[in-house]
């Protein structure tokens with residue numbers, strides 16, 4: 001477990017005017033994110049030193065975190081993605097569907113699995129056994145955010161950026177109905193935004 005899974009003090013940083021209708025508060029500022037991601041990279045570098053790693057990242061929520069994390073890793077690495085989607089437009093996780101499979105061979109490799117947020121644990125409890133079955137030599141898990149109070153599956157991450165309370169967050173890659181990924185900070189969504197959607201389109205949307 002990451003030593004410094006940073007505990008959050010409330011930030012006084014105001015929500016930028018353009019987002020105030022939808023975003024209630026800033027939970028983690030861009031400066032806090034940048035600092036913590038750099039220190040996570042240093043922890044990872046220490047543990048993986050001298051070996052080529054394969055970074056496996058879960059799409060789509062990791063894009064900003066991943067880009068910042070790997071530019072601070074001065075190690076030889078290869079990068080690949082697994083696509084997972086949880087159908088249902090609301091804030092509750094629905095049925096898990098794999099939308100992209102891993103392409104790189106990870107057998108005998110040192111793998112780092114990167115995800116945006118560990119919530120109920122349902123996603124990682126499906127993905128981790130799938131990766132283990134490919135026989136990597138080492139598999140560690142890195143998540144930007146962890147909501148321990150919501151866990152229903154027994155999953156823990158080796159590297160955790162921030163432990164957060166049970167609030168629905170968006171930004172820095174995290175979405176609500178595919179929006180808000182581009183916010184440079186992690187913010188708490190106004191419940192009125194997801195209450196509308198949870199009521200009107202909470203039925204699972206299946207792609208064929």
Ligand code: 5GP
Pocket residue numbers: 061093115116117118119120121122123124167168169170171174175176
């Ligand atoms: P789990 O399977 O652990 O319940 O949840 C993992 C996935 O649920 C995350 O990768 C993310 O897509 C979504 N998720 C869980 N909590 C949040 C949240 O607070 N905000 C957003 N945007 N997504 C979340």
Ligand code: MG
Pocket residue numbers: 060061175
């Ligand atoms: Mg997501």
